[in-house]
Amino acid sequence: MFKWFKKKDKKKDEIFDKEELIEEKDEAETQEVEDDEIDENINVESTVNELEEGKEEVEDKAPKKISLFEKLMGGLTKTRKDISSKIDNILKSYKKVDEELFDDLEEVLVTADVGVNTTMTLIDNLRERVKEEKVSEPKEVKELLKDEIKKLMTEENMDYKLNIEPSPAIILVVGVNGVGKTTTIGKLAYRLKREGKKVLIAAGDTFRAAAIEQLEEWGNRAGVDVISHSEGADPAAVIFDGIQAAKARKVDVLICDTAGRLHNKSNLMNELNKIFRITEREFNEATKEVLLVLDATTGQNAMNQAKVFNEVANITGIALTKLDGTAKGGVIIALQSELKIPVKLVGVGEGIEDLQPFIVEDFVKAIID
Amino acid sequence: MVFESLSEKLQNALSKLRGKGKLSEKDVDMAMREVRLALLEADVNFKVVKDFVKNVKERAIGSEVMESLTPGQQVIKIVNEELTKLMGEKEAKINFSPSPPTVILMCGLQGAGKTTTSGKLAFNLKKQNKRPLLVACDIYRPAAIKQLEVVGEKVDVPVFTMGNKVNPVDIAKAALEHGKKHGNDVIIIDTAGRLHIDEELMEEIENIHSAVNPQEVLLVLDAMTGQDAVNVAEAFNERLGITGVILTKLDGDARGGAALSLRAVTQKPIKFVGMGEKLDQLEPFHPDRMASRILGMGDVLSLIEKAQANIDAKKALELEKKIRTQQFTFDDFLDQLEQMKSLGPLDQILGMLPGINSKALKGLDVSEKDIIKIQAIIQSMTKKERENPDIIDSSRRKRIARGSGTTVQDVNKLLKQFKETKKMMKKFTDMEKTLKKRGKFGFPFF
Numbered sequence: 057m058f059k060w061f062k063k064k065d066k067k068k069d070e071i072f073d074k075e076e077l078i079e080e081k082d083e084a085e086t087q088e089v090e091d092d093e094i095d096e097n098i099n100v101e102s103t104v105n106e107l108e109e110g111k112e113e114v115e116d117k118a119p120k121k122i123s124l125f126e127k128l129m130g131g132l133t134k135t136r137k138d139i140s141s142k143i144d145n146i147l148k149s150y151k152k153v154d155e156e157l158f159d160d161l162e163e164v165l166v167t168a169d170v171g172v173n174t175t176m177t178l179i180d181n182l183r184e185r186v187k188e189e190k191v192s193e194p195k196e197v198k199e200l201l202k203d204e205i206k207k208l209m210t211e212e213n214m215d216y217k218l219n220i221e222p223s224p225a226i227i228l229v230v231g232v233n234g235v236g237k238t239t240t241i242g243k244l245a246y247r248l249k250r251e252g253k254k255v256l257i258a259a260g261d262t263f264r265a266a267a268i269e270q271l272e273e274w275g276n277r278a279g280v281d282v283i284s285h286s287e288g289a290d291p292a293a294v295i296f297d298g299i300q301a302a303k304a305r306k307v308d309v310l311i312c313d314t315a316g317r318l319h320n321k322s323n324l325m326n327e328l329n330k331i332f333r334i335t336e337r338e339f340n341e342a343t344k345e346v347l348l349v350l351d352a353t354t355g356q357n358a359m360n361q362a363k364v365f366n367e368v369a370n371i372t373g374i375a376l377t378k379l380d381g382t383a384k385g386g387v388i389i390a391l392q393s394e395l396k397i398p399v400k401l402v403g404v405g406e407g408i409e410d411l412q413p414f415i416v417e418d419f420v421k422a423i424i425d
Numbered sequence: 426m427v428f429e430s431l432s433e434k435l436q437n438a439l440s441k442l443r444g445k446g447k448l449s450e451k452d453v454d455m456a457m458r459e460v461r462l463a464l465l466e467a468d469v470n471f472k473v474v475k476d477f478v479k480n481v482k483e484r485a486i487g488s489e490v491m492e493s494l495t496p497g498q499q500v501i502k503i504v505n506e507e508l509t510k511l512m513g514e515k516e517a518k519i520n521f522s523p524s525p526p527t528v529i530l531m532c533g534l535q536g537a538g539k540t541t542t543s544g545k546l547a548f549n550l551k552k553q554n555k556r557p558l559l560v561a562c563d564i565y566r567p568a569a570i571k572q573l574e575v576v577g578e579k580v581d582v583p584v585f586t587m588g589n590k591v592n593p594v595d596i597a598k599a600a601l602e603h604g605k606k607h608g609n610d611v612i613i614i615d616t617a618g619r620l621h622i623d624e625e626l627m628e629e630i631e632n633i634h635s636a637v638n639p640q641e642v643l644l645v646l647d648a649m650t651g652q653d654a655v656n657v658a659e660a661f662n663e664r665l666g667i668t669g670v671i672l673t674k675l676d677g678d679a680r681g682g683a684a685l686s687l688r689a690v691t692q693k694p695i696k697f698v699g700m701g702e703k704l705d706q707l708e709p710f711h712p713d714r715m716a717s718r719i720l721g722m723g724d725v726l727s728l729i730e731k732a733q734a735n736i737d738a739k740k741a742l743e744l745e746k747k748i749r750t751q752q753f754t755f756d757d758f759l760d761q762l763e764q765m766k767s768l769g770p771l772d773q774i775l776g777m778l779p780g781i782n783s784k785a786l787k788g789l790d791v792s793e794k795d796i797i798k799i800q801a802i803i804q805s806m807t808k809k810e811r812e813n814p815d816i817i818d819s820s821r822r823k824r825i826a827r828g829s830g831t832t833v834q835d836v837n838k839l840l841k842q843f844k845e846t847k848k849m850m851k852k853f854t855d856m857e858k859t860l861k862k863r864g865k866f867g868f869p870f871f
Contacts (some may be wrong), residue, residue, distance in 0.1 A: 357677070
């Protein structure tokens, strides 16, 4: 995987033809290899040609499942280190399982944005289990906690796969401002295209300055066409056109961007509802996925966001972004258990490949182990 | 509304104390437990909550409170004071350099709203007769430069760009030169969003910092951020020595715990808050007023300032006279609606009024659409009808409904509301009189 980036860097450097930059990039490269993170390299480059070459190279290197998984783990490492070391420290400092231990565990969970109510439920369940199974070793408590979180999050019949079969499919991407909708769409388009799907994007964010250009750039990178109107146009009309184009071109997946909107703005939510209705009416035969994009750094407000967006647009899945920071995204435990909306994708970086499927087992494991 | 659920929860927790003649330690404990939960649910940092509750408790259990005649009120007063302390006590303004240009460096995570806020800040400074220059240093995010250009155009502020192939440090340096040459006295540098743990990018912004030596380093933070807000602020502060914070998206329904924790942890003031997507919706942050707002004590000062900035003074005087003499007509009402609209979203304004607590506002959905409807109805009335609504009989109502594309029920509703508004106006004028007598905004809060 890194070879690919190095190659691309060289190409880019030639284009830039600036000594300074080469030096910088080299430094950056080594650092990135260490960090197991690839971000800016892709972002800097711009020409389409280059992109297409880059893409071919990716396609050549097909079997890279392991590195993808590593990437997810890499993204979660910080999360893991933070929570886990705390839990380990706490467990080490106790000789027996007592109330104070539970109090401390409670604190750890709350600081991970798990939320007061969910934390209390978890701790209560844990207390029960400890009593029932007569656990006396603080170390064993960790396994139990892991188990309890998993239990809370997993629901029978919960499908963590994107609803895109059979084609045609439409993915409506919604969320509040600045969570990373456009970036997620870029990554998703790239990913689906690599899976051999014919993908089309509709630029429904006609409000924010330069949102359309941003999406078009991502479309370029992924090699996917973007249907757009000008800034200030009616977003519902853009989506309508997107649907007509998707039908005419017989695409497999149409991804619709929407403007970021705070969920307490009723007029904006009404607008979203109109968009949603148009997808229902005009593309009824399509398989539908409504993805709510959530920022992992968001605290308990994520619950409100999910509830309101769900009322307006029938959310079928969640994409959790920015999980490569120190934020723990603990709120999704509550989200999944209370609202029964599965997290389907996680964003772990700014690179075009940094979008991964969400796997509960791995998530819980990565957090606690 | 800002801090809506937090204020509701706190009001609930404290209402149990109100009116109690005697407070036991247990009463305080119970209330503090609820305060603690309310704060935690509002995403206030765990450690901050712990300290806060400890401080309030210590003071509340002290003898001065227990022995006073209204111990419940005393506790509320303490909570208010401690809240204010948490958020910093006074409004913090932008520090301008004695030898211009003043350089302002914007930093923060991805998606916090740096570019939009940069534009808003430029607009704000322009209104203060400054000549700001916006600098596009985000070379990574696609179309980020274009976004700043569009924003700059909207607020009519020049934007300095060098494309996305030049090192941001060099862009910043060149911008400084450019600004000096062109007489810009404030230079606002918009940077790329970066994770506080991204070593490479943090180093880059450190380099920008040392290259331009900014007067202000403003951390832009999303008000919806959870417990991590403190980590982010601490990291940026450590690397760059931030001078203040701009809290964005505060017009959402986030409980804004981040606002409460930030100051406590970094000791850096919140200088502005973003209150909407429009470019004039950046407001100075008044910690003391915000604390009052959280506790449902209203924020009359902000309301008055807002009104002063947006309402035609002459018209207002006329209106005042009319209200006093009870000659308020539909024409005035129409006028007033126009002016209200320029004040901003209605629910925000109502939230600033004392006595209207967040619970009362809940479920009240005053949208701009309703206002448009009301305007249509009034505009379908004849001049006579507007001056004397009493003459509107059922056939007139039918006509008005047809003319405005509404129903008779809507017209009836408006007529009824108008009567009530008139009554309320009278109350307000009475209240104002008592206010003047007292000379201070000493409302009977609870």
